[in-house]
Amino acid sequence: MNSNITEFNSETDKAFQTAWHSAKGGDDNWYGFLKSYEAVPLTIEEKEMLLNSEMKIAKGAFPIELRRVYEKIVEKHSAKNDAELNNILASFNIESKVKEYYQKIKPFSGMNDIFSNASTTMNKYSEGLQKEKHHTFKCKNCGAPRLEEMQYDNCLFCGSVLFETK
Numbered sequence: 001m002n003s004n005i006t007e008f009n010s011e012t013d014k015a016f017q018t019a020w021h022s023a024k025g026g027d028d029n030w031y032g033f034l035k036s037y038e039a040v041p042l043t044i045e046e047k048e049m050l051l052n053s054e055m056k057i058a059k060g061a062f063p064i065e066l067r068r069v070y071e072k073i074v075e076k077h078s079a080k081n082d083a084e085l086n087n088i089l090a091s092f093n094i095e096s097k098v099k100e101y102y103q104k105i106k107p108f109s110g111m112n113d114i115f116s117n118a119s120t121t122m123n124k125y126s127e128g129l130q131k132e133k134h135h136t137f138k139c140k141n142c143g144a145p146r147l148e149e150m151q152y153d154n155c156l157f158c159g160s161v162l163f164e165t166k
């Protein structure tokens, strides 16, 4: 295997591990890592919204921030113009990597969790969404509802551009 590929694999692996071992919602180590790639972190307001949304996480940085690091890594390695590496880059599916990551940071859902989550999500956001269900957009990748009180095109949770009408 050529060394560019080895390097790419170890960088993406490190990104995944660093995000995964971060405290819930990101910690100093994660933000230092993000900064080393000049990837843009979520704003405090966005993080606050996500922590109060129905997309619960048990640990780790938010998937959208991992996506932003992946994008920087791919961009950096694309610049090398290595044909063999480019094949690897083309098959590196950020969408599914981010989804795979989300599966790992999801809280364990036993029945009790489902009920307690259901009651805690009866906050002002979900009440609003339930009233206007036909206007709700869900992310095709991770299933997050689009929060209506903010203007954005990409999923705030995982960064996917794919929203669909429920």
Ligand SMILES: [Zn+2]
Pocket: 139, 140, 141, 142, 143, 144, 155, 156, 157, 158, 159, 160
């Ligand atoms: Zn999403």
